[in-house]
Amino acid sequence: MNLLLKFDPKTIEHLGVKMYATLPPALAELISNSYDADAGEVLIELLEQNGNPVAITIFDNGLGMSLKDIQEKFLVIGRNRRKEEGDEPSPTYRRLPTGKKGLGKLALFGLAKEITVDTVKKGLRNRFHLNWDDLLASSDTYNPRVDIADERVSNKDGTVIQLSELKRRSSFDIEALADSLSRIFIVDSGFKIDLKGPNGKLASVSDARRYAAIEQQFNWSEDQLILKEHPYFGLVKMHLITSKTPIPPSSGLRGVALFSRGKLINAPEYFSESTSSHFYQYLTGWIKADFIDLLDEDVISTNRQALNWEHPEMAKFRDYLSKIIAEVGSDWRKKRAGQKEDEMKAVTGIDKNKWFGTLPEDVRKSVEIIVKKMGESEEVSETFAPVIRALYDIVPEYPLLHWRHLHKTIKDDVQQYYNAGQYGHAADQGAKLFAQKVRDLSGQDKDGVDLAGVFSFHYEPKTSSYDRPPIVKINDGSSESLRNIQDGHQHLTRGLMQGFRNPINHSPMSAVVPSMISELDCLNILSLLSYLAAKLDYSENLSKDKK
Template sequence: MSLELKFDPRTIEHLGVKMYSTLPPALAELISNAYDADSPGVAVEFIELNKTPKSIVIKDEGDGMSLSDIQNKFLVIGRNRRNDDGDKPSNKFKRMPTGKKGLGKLALFGLANEIIVDTAKDGLRNRFKLNWADLLSSDSVYSPIIEIQDQQTPRTNGTTIKLSDLKRKSPFDLNSLADSLSKIFSVDPSFSITLKKGTDIVRVDGERRYKDIDQQFQWTEKDLVKEDSPYHGKISLKFVTAKTPIPPSAGLRGITIYSRGKLVNAPEYFSESTSSHFFQYLTGSINADFIDLLNEDVISTNRQSINWDQPDMADFREYLGELISETARDWRNKRAKKKEEEINTATGINTEHWMSTLPTDVKGPVQSILAHMTKNEDISESLNPIVNALYNIVPEYPLLHWRHLHLSIKDGVYDLYKNSQYGFAADQATKMYAARIREIAKIDEDGTRLADVFNLPNNKPPTIAINDLSTSSLKNMQEGQSHLTRGLMQGFRNPINHAPMDRVVPEIISELDCLNILSLVSYLVGKLDYAEEKLKEKADS
């Protein structure tokens, strides 16, 4: 029996050489063939002589091919295996086929001028050779050279393809190839990909694509795909954001779509606007096997893009845009929270609590300053004193702080004030003032009668003097202390203490009222310091 490959040579040249002129996508097609052949893995060996590429050997342990398979399947360009063999799981690993268009075999001619296929199936071995120059010079029908035909063999099923007289002239870089292949295939634990050159061996897996990414946050379908979504249970995903912007040269910015374990759409954002710096940090993948089940073939021949004009895919793209937007919002929240935690650790300041104590008109500018200072990825130690200085200028409950109250008053009302009990805080301050008057004057009075201790009766010394009364101005201040004290008690203390607090306090005493009263009380209490000092001097003498 002779073998024949029927074709238009221009088809081979355009679809083979031009579409698979670079190594990673061409190898990916040969690796996919091993996957579809139900092999547990594939080994690709690169052979060089003096750093010059000589050959590539691709070996699998899959189903192998009979002579009939070679003629009616492998050598038929454009054969749709799913139509011919059915779109069903493989026998051993229950894999759904990735091949569909029957063009992947043309990758052979994109890499080499001479190809030898050696395959065994059910105890019979076949080997044949393809030559690129002979193929191009033939007229629509090309007969590969059969070297072994239906030879009995103890070999187990599998296929080995050797590519010689390579078109590539530069040395092979295993790690670079492994990185590229890791972006083409998603993870399948039942299938291993091994690259070998000399004594160097590199294994390819889906996680490899993120090896150079310093990951910060991650999302899966459990985080983003809602139960009422039409795509719930139909897709799985992994979105990752890096701590620092992903270099454009990495080829990882954006989300890659896979179907049946293989790339069908190169990384992108599914958004009309990509100006946000969020997109510099985003990478990830979506597994959407349902794409292969659509009646219409929406996957491009080179498996780099999807036909997004197709109605089902247009809906899917819109949904993906929403997922990306939701991820961006969550990323900003997570990132801000992370920055807060870093500041908290570095400075000992609870930023969240600090912000919660600031009035709205103060909080906005402070947050803006912090955001500007912490816009870099890492919180620098040199930033700590700056944040602490800002905290000292704008501390928790700044309106209370900025009043510069007498320390005894500030400490005495602090808990009430921070719990928004403004009426009680102001009342507590007046009680503290009254108690101090009684303590200094040694009296048992309350209310407006407390003001009498500051009176100047017939030029006699007052019970409590707030200065030395040596001038008329100082005497006026002494009388003012009496009047202000009487006004405080008459205009605030008495109404508050003789009315239901649950009605008067919320309706009458606002935060501003409270602060104003505290300032007045603080002023009056400060004047008592003079009297206490004099009493202490008298006691010491």
């Protein structure tokens, strides 16, 4: 007794209609058939009547099918082409086949009830029809209707498949369809895919189209990411991209898609369990790993949206991809930070690193936090540049020169005049406080230029030596450099008194301010006074030690 395997026509419904009910994946299967038939071009024409879809026709210039090919290959469901014919390159374009399970042809029934296949191979033409209703009505075998069998023609090789009695009701959008198909294929230079809409408009499926809506910022290739000594070197190609702004989830482009032999095998993802970093909102791209098709076990799902990651080789590959993505994320953060710094400098005129380098540690930390937080925005130049410039004005380079950091001897008593805008009074008050401090330390009842003498050494010409130390020391005078500083302090004090203190005291204040003493002049004078007053700390400490 011979055993006989029968099939239920409902099986075709489950494998074809259910799996390929939407246009892009169904057309992708037909495109794959043309690719595997060594076609250089495939044209998909979408026809409508009064705005309603009526037919889809697929033209290719591939090898075509003989009557024997139709019977023994095309009409056999689940035929493993690679096992029967070998995994060999095609004759013209040297392509390795993408088809493997023999189920792609069922995509036809996902779109239409009536299918006409018209094919020419080596001058012989064959045409037959498949009808969905007739197929369902059959028991376990089905006989397609044949119109033409081995008719001698002068036509070039190729195949035309027409789908009619379409199940689709909504009108065609060839631009959206071309976008979707561009995400399913990595199109090589020898394979042209065009769509023709009802109005005659053409749209091409291409690699460039896949990321046309992405404003790319940075990209990485296998040359940058895979070391020559690594086992995956030469086996994996990749093109990873980050966009300037977050990629909309609805675009279907977030994450990295996996391809093998030019066709999608795993929908975009990140190959990691932890995807909380905002980096993942910017990442897209593709990885081509043809070696996956060579594994002994078929790890590619029937709908080509996922892989069997439990397979040992695939688990190892996933772990590697996770590390690659993490490396790209780290590099992205560095590149992005550097680019934002360049943008900030171009827009604000501020060199951030130079600015931060002049700030005291406590001030720097606070300023860095503010600037960094603003730098995380996507619109730094437009939104936060004025804020950064304002912060720079409040906390400028070398902020210790600011009046708020004056020496304690003069700070408190000048602040009220400064806050009131009385800059001449503020500077004059600072000079008075400094002079009083010098008198207290020296015990000399002097003022103005004469007061500066308390910092001088007494020089004896006869012995060519200093025979008496200064009354008020600002250092221990143990070296020539320190003695020069001491002598310079005397000259600075003398200049301050002669160039500012005396003119202020011998002129009506209203005539001097603001025509001669501006706010900046006031701050500069106070800075000098603060410097001179700070040097008096040494002498003050000496006095305390004596007591």
